[in-house]
Amino acid sequence: MSESLHYKTASELSLMLADKSLSAVELTKDVLSRIHKVDEKIKAVTHLDEEDALGQAKASDERRAVGEELGALDGIPIGIKDILAVKGQPLTCGSKILENFVSPYDATSIAKLKRSGGILLCRLNMDEFAMGSSTENSSYFVTSNPWDLQCIPGGSSGGSAAAVASGEAILTLGTDTGGSIRQPASLCGVVGMKPTYGLVSRYGLVAFASSLDQIGPLGRSVEDVALLLHSIAGYDKKDSTSFKLEVPEYRPELHEKKGPWKLGIPKEYFGEGLDAEVRAAVDRAIDYYRSIGCKIQEVSLPHTEYAVATYYILATAEASSNLARFDGVRYGRRSEKATSHVDVYSKSRAEGFGEEVKRRVILGTYVLSSGYYDAYYLRAQKVRTLIRNDFLKVYEEVDALLTPTAPTVAFKKGERASDPLAMYLSDIFTISTNLAGVPAISVPCGSSSSGLPIGLQVIGKPFQESDLLAIAHSFEQAHDFSKVHPSL
Amino acid sequence: MQYEAVIGLEVHVQIKTRSKMYTRVAMEYGREPNTLTDPVVLGFPGVLPVMNKTGLDLIIKTGLMLGCKIADQCKWDRKNYFYPDSTKNYQISQYDQPICEGGYVEIELPGKSRNVMGKHKKVALTRIHLEEDLGKLTHFSTDSLIDFNRAGASLMEIVSEPDMQSADEAFAFLTSLRQSMIYAGISDCDMEKGQMRCDANISIRPEGEARLGTKVELKNLNSISGVRNGIDYEIRRQITLMNDREPIVQETRRWDADSGVSVSMRSKEMAHDYRYFPDPDLMPVQVDREWREQLGEELPEAPFDKQRRFMTDYDLPYTITSVLVPDRTLSEYFEKAISANPTKAQAIGNWITNDLLRELSDSGRSLEDCLIHPEHIVGLVEQVESGAISSNIAKEVFAEMFTTGESAEAIVDRKGLKQSTDVDELAQWCKEAIEANPGSVTDFKSGNEKAINALKGKVMKESKGKANPRIVDEVMRRLLEDV
Incomplete structure (x- = not known):
């Protein structure tokens, strides 16, 4: 073995499992020992039940031994962001308000993973209720960037990205409301994708902003991400916002689609605030596509400058309502100091929610208040439509867009913690796609002089994930960025 | 103010x-x-x-x-x-x-x-x-x-x-x-x-x-x-x-x-x-x-519209409609009952709103479990109107219909309840009543019109209710003139 098991891709490991040169139990033990070795430094894992994980691995091996039909992910250890419901496992969303909550049911994406034979390995750290870009808003601990332990891994799916980067999981699931999969994937040097809104059922995803949230895969290769996406995608009658469509075979299509593509470079994504090294890396990626015969053209998404403001109105409005259920009455933390039912609400929430969550709930409550609704929420909805139309318009000319995923590489812990606005700008290149509902992927495209990863974002057409994956795959196959790992 | x-x-x-x-x-x-x-x-x-x-x-x-x-x-x-x-x-x-x-x-x-x-x-x-x-x-x-x-x-x-x-x-x-x-x-x-x-x-x-x-x-x-x-x-x-x-x-x-x-x-x-x-x-x-x-096609007729229709089309009095209409099942039962002969709507309505509801209430049964086929009610009405049975006998027949689910005709035949219109037989009963009750005869003769009821009552009793009251009345008056 030239490389440790925990740094192999799911595609490679599946072959080994298939030819029985490896068992799921051996693989799971290897990944578990990796967690024991490095998680003290990374702090990505919030919950680990080794016995349960090994039990699942043993069941997979038994299925294989008796020749039962196997799923596409059979025997592959997968880490889950602590915001997706798994029956019998803690579901904290990185919040004290749910510190002892155990989910009584499976999310649809989790049920699908179980059907595809994946091993639900561990639960992963995140910004509280997915609100943040650094995982510093977790109520439990801060996760470190595997490339520089002094740096943040990005967020809110920081645990999911760091776990993949450090070999603590082969694949992970994250969620993306404004960049929460792609930005940490970029900062940790892994592949992460936000599917089209409606491709993956949200049932069992604890809602932050219902009209923006999507579950998506993270992995060490585009092929792995395609594999995991295929397992979780598809219409679900439990989610009215999920879309009825035949899920394509993403992985085989990766190899069939070879371009050349017409690619747009949105000029609004290359202005002020973009780090020079990030820009240079993205420019080199653009050169690659030009070199393989793609037509590259500059395009404009004129309403981009309003995206962050629009996002923080709509997302916080929805969050203020979505998070109202955390009140200490039926489950979760209940303040011991409460003496009346109103007290149960206010004290449980005061004790249970962190600062950023409170900030957003207050902001969201304000924008929905009588007399402000038209000026904020309604207007933001209109701008959202304009932003979506920007994308649909450029898609008349190009197949996909190339941009940086984040304006900078990973920053130091604490650097932006006290400056919410600076933190909000981390998502400046990712937010528009959530508002527009279109899919986007971040794929490693280089590193800074300080050795921190840089991500290229490819933004695609609605429900054209196959093309998006193929475009990212082409770049990945021509480069070695996904093959290097941090030294831990 | x-x-x-x-x-x-x-x-x-x-x-x-x-x-x-x-x-x-x-x-x-x-x-x-x-x-x-x-x-x-x-x-x-x-x-x-x-x-x-x-x-x-x-x-x-x-x-x-x-x-x-x-x-x-x-x-x-x-x-x-x-x-x-x-x-x-x-x-x-x-x-x-x-x-x-x-x-x-x-x-x-x-x-x-x-x-x-x-x-x-x-x-x-x-x-x-x-x-x-x-x-x-x-x-x-x-x-x-x-x-x-x-x-x-x-x-x-x-x-x-x-x-x-x-x-x-x-x-x-x-x-x-x-x-x-x-x-x-x-x-x-x-x-x-x-x-x-x-x-x-x-x-x-x-x-x-x-x-x-x-x-x-x-x-x-x-x-x-x-x-x-x-x-x-x-x-x-x-x-x-x-x-x-x-x-x-x-x-x-x-x-x-x-x-x-x-x-x-x-x-x-x-x-x-x-x-x-x-x-x-x-x-x-x-x-x-x-x-x-x-969805509109699945809607039933509105209650007030139905009430108006019952009053106009079937000439039903308000009192009967106000009992029939509030209960959709009952009104539908009524419409089935009259389907064979809508001209008898009022009589049928009376049977349903009085006798049927009483029998249901006494027996604790619901209309769904009722044995009386709605179309049998018109048969009962026709039996009464043709003079085949008296209205008193009809009550008895109705109760039997409620218990057995048979038609009125079947019950009348089976129990021999058809009323007698045989003038000779009736005259014989009338004569016997006159002979056995001279007091009533005297009262009637001296101008007490109501005294005839006692005599007719004897005939009805003797005939077990089967005597046609109209014919009894005619015969009795004729015979009394000769006394």
Whole structure:
């Protein structure tokens, strides 16, 4: 073995499992020992039940031994962001308000993973209720960037990205409301994708902003991400916002689609605030596509400058309502100091929610208040439509867009913690796609002089994930960025 | 000064769906508290609502039945407020685009007496919208209990215009609405079970004044009589305040049926800001013409329309229609019964509303289990009218029909109940009666007309009721002349 098991891709490991040169139990033990070795430094894992994980691995091996039909992910250890419901496992969303909550049911994406034979390995750290870009808003601990332990891994799916980067999981699931999969994937040097809104059922995803949230895969290769996406995608009658469509075979299509593509470079994504090294890396990626015969053209998404403001109105409005259920009455933390039912609400929430969550709930409550609704929420909805139309318009000319995923590489812990606005700008290149509902992927495209990863974002057409994956795959196959790992 | 009351009602009606509005949990009554729940009903982290199409079908039917304009699109909003009866601290409802707008409820006011039809009036509706029901709270001295069994049930809110002037009108409104809902299978509207709940907005103003007075919202009107009593009380309370030159405060009051008074709950200053916004978890549903038309075809004839038709087409008196029509099954039974011979509608109506209902009530049976085939009733009527049996015998035959389900003809034949029209046989019985009762004969002869009844009674007894009373009367009078 030239490389440790925990740094192999799911595609490679599946072959080994298939030819029985490896068992799921051996693989799971290897990944578990990796967690024991490095998680003290990374702090990505919030919950680990080794016995349960090994039990699942043993069941997979038994299925294989008796020749039962196997799923596409059979025997592959997968880490889950602590915001997706798994029956019998803690579901904290990185919040004290749910510190002892155990989910009584499976999310649809989790049920699908179980059907595809994946091993639900561990639960992963995140910004509280997915609100943040650094995982510093977790109520439990801060996760470190595997490339520089002094740096943040990005967020809110920081645990999911760091776990993949450090070999603590082969694949992970994250969620993306404004960049929460792609930005940490970029900062940790892994592949992460936000599917089209409606491709993956949200049932069992604890809602932050219902009209923006999507579950998506993270992995060490585009092929792995395609594999995991295929397992979780598809219409679900439990989610009215999920879309009825035949899920394509993403992985085989990766190899069939070879371009050349017409690619747009949105000029609004290359202005002020973009780090020079990030820009240079993205420019080199653009050169690659030009070199393989793609037509590259500059395009404009004129309403981009309003995206962050629009996002923080709509997302916080929805969050203020979505998070109202955390009140200490039926489950979760209940303040011991409460003496009346109103007290149960206010004290449980005061004790249970962190600062950023409170900030957003207050902001969201304000924008929905009588007399402000038209000026904020309604207007933001209109701008959202304009932003979506920007994308649909450029898609008349190009197949996909190339941009940086984040304006900078990973920053130091604490650097932006006290400056919410600076933190909000981390998502400046990712937010528009959530508002527009279109899919986007971040794929490693280089590193800074300080050795921190840089991500290229490819933004695609609605429900054209196959093309998006193929475009990212082409770049990945021509480069070695996904093959290097941090030294831990 | 004379005052008039202005009343608007807000009626909540639970829609009869098998499962709840946004999840597949069953909707039933009288079950152990908190057993009709699932993660969706309980608002657990991560769950999503999915619309029950039957709920939407039934509210559209309601709108069509009440003449509302049906919106082209069904859109959902969240009504945000913190209270323990809600599992999410918001209620899924409809705010600025109710599914039904306008329309009316036709009501009948009390007539001069029970058998006289009262005045009819159309009470205008503002809107009807769909929402989810909430949990039920029971308060004790130091704590409260919550039952979420009804949480998430399909609930419609029917809002009337301030279009009623008295507690009687409000009562008639609810009665009519309930009847229509039951007719169309939309709800059972059992107020005891909370399937129908009513709040009233009440104000008074000097008679003839166009401007509305300060309104008071009255809650907790838990029975139809509670509605009448509560509104009556509130109107009197406001008139007393007005006469005493005390201000009427805009507030919400709670009707306490036990003590017969209303008490203040909160004033307008404490009104909520519900922060309505479109629910991002539910997609708007397009309601096209085809869908509306199909639902319209499933609607039954409205009760008042049916009553008018019965009175016009079958010449039925009001009293019979007012018994037949409120019960859809009974009115349908009636229509089946008359189908063979509509000219006998009144006689058939009498049999159904008097004898059949009495037999059903005495036996504790429902109309569904009734053995009498509706088309057999016309046979009974024809037997009486042809003189084959007397009306007294007919009662006996009817009772037998009720027990066995046989036709009247079969029973008359089997039991030999056909009345005797054989003049010779009757004359013989009459002679025997005259001979055996000289006292009655003397009385009759001396001008006591009623004395003949005793003689005829003897004949009827002797013939075991089979003698045709008309012929007996003729023969008896002829024979008495000769005495």
